[in-house]
Amino acid sequence: MYRDEVIPLAEARTRVLDLCPPQEISEVPLAEALGCVTGEAIVASQAVPAFANTAMDGYAVRSADTTAAPVRLTVVGTLSAGSTPPDQPLASGEALRIMTGAPMPAGADAVVMVERTQVDEGGTTVTIQVPAQPGDHVRLAGEDVRVGQEVFAAHTRLAPGHLGVLASLGLAEVAAFPRVRVGVLSTGDELVEGSGQLRPGQIYDSNRPTLLALLVASGFEAVDLGIARDAEETITDAIEAGIAGCDALVTSGGVSMGDFDWVKTVLNRLSGDEMGWMQVAIRPAKPLAFGVVEGVPVFGLPGNPVSSMVSFELFTRPALRQMTGHLDLDRLHVSAVADEGLRRQPDGKLHLVRVTAEPGADGRFHVRSSGAQGSHQLLAMARANALALLPDGDGVQAGGQVWTMLLDG
Numbered sequence: 001m002y003r004d005e006v007i008p009l010a011e012a013r014t015r016v017l018d019l020c021p022p023q024e025i026s027e028v029p030l031a032e033a034l035g036c037v038t039g040e041a042i043v044a045s046q047a048v049p050a051f052a053n054t055a056m057d058g059y060a061v062r063s064a065d066t067t068a069a070p071v072r073l074t075v076v077g078t079l080s081a082g083s084t085p086p087d088q089p090l091a092s093g094e095a096l097r098i099m100t101g102a103p104m105p106a107g108a109d110a111v112v113m114v115e116r117t118q119v120d121e122g123g124t125t126v127t128i129q130v131p132a133q134p135g136d137h138v139r140l141a142g143e144d145v146r147v148g149q150e151v152f153a154a155h156t157r158l159a160p161g162h163l164g165v166l167a168s169l170g171l172a173e174v175a176a177f178p179r180v181r182v183g184v185l186s187t188g189d190e191l192v193e194g195s196g197q198l199r200p201g202q203i204y205d206s207n208r209p210t211l212l213a214l215l216v217a218s219g220f221e222a223v224d225l226g227i228a229r230d231a232e233e234t235i236t237d238a239i240e241a242g243i244a245g246c247d248a249l250v251t252s253g254g255v256s257m258g259d260f261d262w263v264k265t266v267l268n269r270l271s272g273d274e275m276g277w278m279q280v281a282i283r284p285a286k287p288l289a290f291g292v293v294e295g296v297p298v299f300g301l302p303g304n305p306v307s308s309m310v311s312f313e314l315f316t317r318p319a320l321r322q323m324t325g326h327l328d329l330d331r332l333h334v335s336a337v338a339d340e341g342l343r344r345q346p347d348g349k350l351h352l353v354r355v356t357a358e359p360g361a362d363g364r365f366h367v368r369s370s371g372a373q374g375s376h377q378l379l380a381m382a383r384a385n386a387l388a389l390l391p392d393g394d395g396v397q398a399g400g401q402v403w404t405m406l407l408d409g
Contacts, residue, residue: 005279009350012280013315016290017329020297020319023180023247027173030166033158035219036176037325042152047142048168052104053081056137059095059117060108063132070129075119079105095126104138111137145169155327177325183242183249184211185225187235187263193227206378207252207308211301214309215250218317220324225249235262239270243296247323250316253303255289267291267298275300283349284375285311297323304375310352310387313407333389336365336404342388343395350391357386357404367404 025039054060065073073095079085081101089107090096096105104111110132118127145151151165158166158176166174191205192198205227215222223246228238242249254261255277267275267289275291275298284307289300297319301311318329336357344351355367367388371380385408388396396402 006281006286006348007278008281009314012278012288013318015276015278016297016299016315016319017322019290019292020248020323022325023177023323025175025325026178028176028178029173030163030171032179033163033166033174033176034160036158036174036179038152038154038156038158039175039177039325040154041150042156042166042174044145044147044149044151044169046169047147048145048165049139049141049143052141053101053139054098054104054111054137055100055139056111056113057099058097058111058113058137059126059128060090060098060105060111061095061128061132062090062092062108063110063134063136065092066110066112066128066130066132069131070127072125072127075124075126079103095128097126109134109138113137155325157326177323179219179221180247180320180323181221181223181245182215182320183223183225183246184208184215185238185242185249185251186227186253187230187238187251187261188227188253189230191227206305207301207303210305210309210378211250211252211312214312214317215320218320220320230262232262232265236266236270239263239266239293239298243270243294243298246296248316248320249293249296249298250301250312251289251298252301252308255287255300255302263300264289267293267300270294271298281349282310282314283347283351285314285352286349288315290315302375305378306354306381307375309381313387313405314352330405332406334365334404334406335401336367336386336388337362338388338396338398338400338402339366339368341395341398342367342369342390342402344390344393346392346394348392350389351395352405353388353390354380354384355386355388355404356384357406365404365406367402 076094078097079102080099085103085105090105112128112132116130186205186208190202192202212222225242228235254263270293271291278288287302299316301308321329342353354370356370357365357367360366370384387405389403
């Protein structure tokens with residue numbers, strides 16, 4: 001499906017996002033759940049802590065016995081973490097030596113830290129040097145998490161602390177949206193892998209390493225599908241292999257209206273001519289191909305390296321985040337001050353200018369151009385940590401405000 005007219009960014013995004021619904025929720029092992037998004041609310045089935053325990057090394061006592069401190073109490077034993085407390089409740093005049101994390105014995109209502117005690121030479125008695133108050137240095141059952149408490153809502157992104165809480169609840173798995181596997185394929189006879197010798201007309205493949213890195217940095221599983229040479233059979237095999245083993249596929253290059261490329265031929269055939277070849281009213285990254293092949297979203301990004309990265313940020317990353325249960329699909333947008341003029345010519349497009357953004361003394365972000373703005377000039381994109389969004393017109397003068405997408409969080 002080809003289109004000659006230029007469409008607005010919002011319309012292109014809607015077409016992409018409508019075909020990238022969230023994946024089915026599954027039980028994800030806790031060890032693999034970092035960065036995943038919960039598929040349902042997590043409700044505690046047990047309390048944390050499960051029992052009252054001591055927060056300090058010291059002596060478990062009846063606080064009423066220490067009112068007239070210093071007082072001497074009889075030591076009736078030692079209780080370490082992981083041990084079973086005595087069957088007999090602590091009686092008046094007794095103390096139990098106790099280690100951090102050990103369960104509180106029946107009859108005791110406080111712990112006196114070891115630094116506030118003095119043990120006699122035989123260890124049979126201990127002098128409590130300060131009065132204890134009920135609850136001193138005692139962690140109560142359920143003090144952190146109560147039974148039946150919702151600890152995390154649905155669509156919570158799991159960070160290390162979340163995983164710790166789930167582990168403390170005894171969970172080995174969590175109902176979550178699984179992490180997507182995304183294949184990245186480069187095509188073209190002109191591409192050279194790594195540091196191989198260049199012949200006239202050849203270039204090093206920079207898009208694939210860049211896109212693989214963007215996927216990993218965004219929390220997705222990146223699959224390197226390598227370089228496919230310009231032959232219909234070779235490209236067909238590569239794309240079919242990617243579709244068979246991945247949840248989404250990303251290619252770069254061969255998506256402009258004037259291009260003749262086997263990628264178009266293959267994707268049109270595999271999608272049943274349902275592949276969308278769009279011209280989006282933005283600069284850079286005007287051309288975009290997108291469609292679904294055998295249930296797998298396929299993103300055909302532009303070949304120029306800056307365009308490829310910008311297209312990834314505007315279309316691929318939000319779609320993949322939606323597939324993985326995120327509700328916030330885009331990077332953070334802020335209103336920033338242009339410390340220098342960001343000029344442009346009216347052309348009916350939204351311009352995404354590569355800039356460096358820094359917080360200023362006024363509490364606002366300030367932006368400056370990161371360098372040359374050509375869609376082939378990757379160095380300025382590498383130096384940028386934000387994109388200034390310039391609507392159609394003459395741009396922004398120094399000191400003006402500009403809506404800015406932060407790329408580094």
